[in-house]
Amino acid sequence: MMQDSRSIVVLTGAGISAESGIATFRGPGGLWEGHRVEDVCTPEALAHDPELVHRFYDARRAALARVEPNAAHHALARLDAEWGGDLLIVTQNVDDLHERAGAKRLLHMHGELQSALCAACGAHMRWLGAMPPGSACPACGAAALRPDIVFFGEMPYAMDTIERALGTADLFVSIGTSGAVYPAAGFVQGARHAGARTLELNLERSAGSAFFHETRLGAAGSLVPHWVDAMLAG
Numbered sequence: 001m002m003q004d005s006r007s008i009v010v011l012t013g014a015g016i017s018a019e020s021g022i023a024t025f026r027g028p029g030g031l032w033e034g035h036r037v038e039d040v041c042t043p044e045a046l047a048h049d050p051e052l053v054h055r056f057y058d059a060r061r062a063a064l065a066r067v068e069p070n071a072a073h074h075a076l077a078r079l080d081a082e083w084g085g086d087l088l089i090v091t092q093n094v095d096d097l098h099e100r101a102g103a104k105r106l107l108h109m110h111g112e113l114q115s116a117l118c119a120a121c122g123a124h125m126r127w128l129g130a131m132p133p134g135s136a137c138p139a140c141g142a143a144a145l146r147p148d149i150v151f152f153g154e155m156p157y158a159m160d161t162i163e164r165a166l167g168t169a170d171l172f173v174s175i176g177t178s179g180a181v182y183p184a185a186g187f188v189q190g191a192r193h194a195g196a197r198t199l200e201l202n203l204e205r206s207a208g209s210a211f212f213h214e215t216r217l218g219a220a221g222s223l224v225p226h227w228v229d230a231m232l233a234g
């Protein structure tokens with residue numbers, strides 16, 4: 001079955017970066033690096049406490065310098081380099097570990113820590129350092145730069161491209177995501193409805209586990225290289 005899967009869509013979540021030392025969102029206690037997600041990841045939070053939201057993302061951005069891609073990121077990059085069929089890696093993660101491992105056929109549907117978005121003109125730009133509230137946009141001059149993160153209630157990026165890929169996928173693989181946040185949580189149903197085989201690789205069963213044809217439980221750092229080896233062996 002697997003070797004007939006020419007067109008693959010992979011969805012990744014925080015679990016794939018856990019072994020690199022980046023905290024997942026819904027760990028013990030339900031806090032993300034000490035904060036409730038709604039206090040740092042909503043348009044309302046940005047409007048009411050821009051200092052907190054900017055400081056929070058500045059810290060997440062700075063922390064990228066202290067982490068490295070793990071075996072799961074490297075395995076997906078190898079799949080990207082060697083897989084002759086269609087492949088789209090859709091990540092919900094805002095870290096840069098997939099691209100540092102070498103993945104190219106990659107979309108960040110929830111934005112990127114190392115990107116800024118101008119709330120005034122909509123320009124996106126690479127941003128590596130701290131971003132004090134009121135930073136000026138190099139494109140339009142407005143003091144309106146914000147982290148280029150898709151907050152709750154905002155539309156994820158590249159949904160047209162993702163929906164198209166799900167509609168023609170032979171295989172959909174979900175890695176390290178709890179299935180708690182839509183629309184990503186619904187991708188499995190979309191892909192399955194369109195005829196794809198669906199596989200979940202996760203430490204524990206996700207909220208939508210029942211929608212997958214197959215679930216393999218374990219750490220991404222061992223499950224993903226094993227799966228990629230099998231795919232490339234054909």
Ligand code: OAD
Pocket residue numbers: 012013014015016018019024025026027037041092093110149150151152175176177178179180181201202203204205206218219220221
């Ligand atoms: P979660 O923190 O909700 O879920 C992470 C999943 O990874 C859980 O199911 C864990 O069991 C699993 N996991 C943990 N360690 C793992 C490991 N070593 N190997 C494999 N799996 C492991 O993170 P996401 O599902 O990514 O949105 O969260 C989705 C979105 O919610 C995020 O993109 C973020 C957040 O709000 C934005 O920031 C816009």
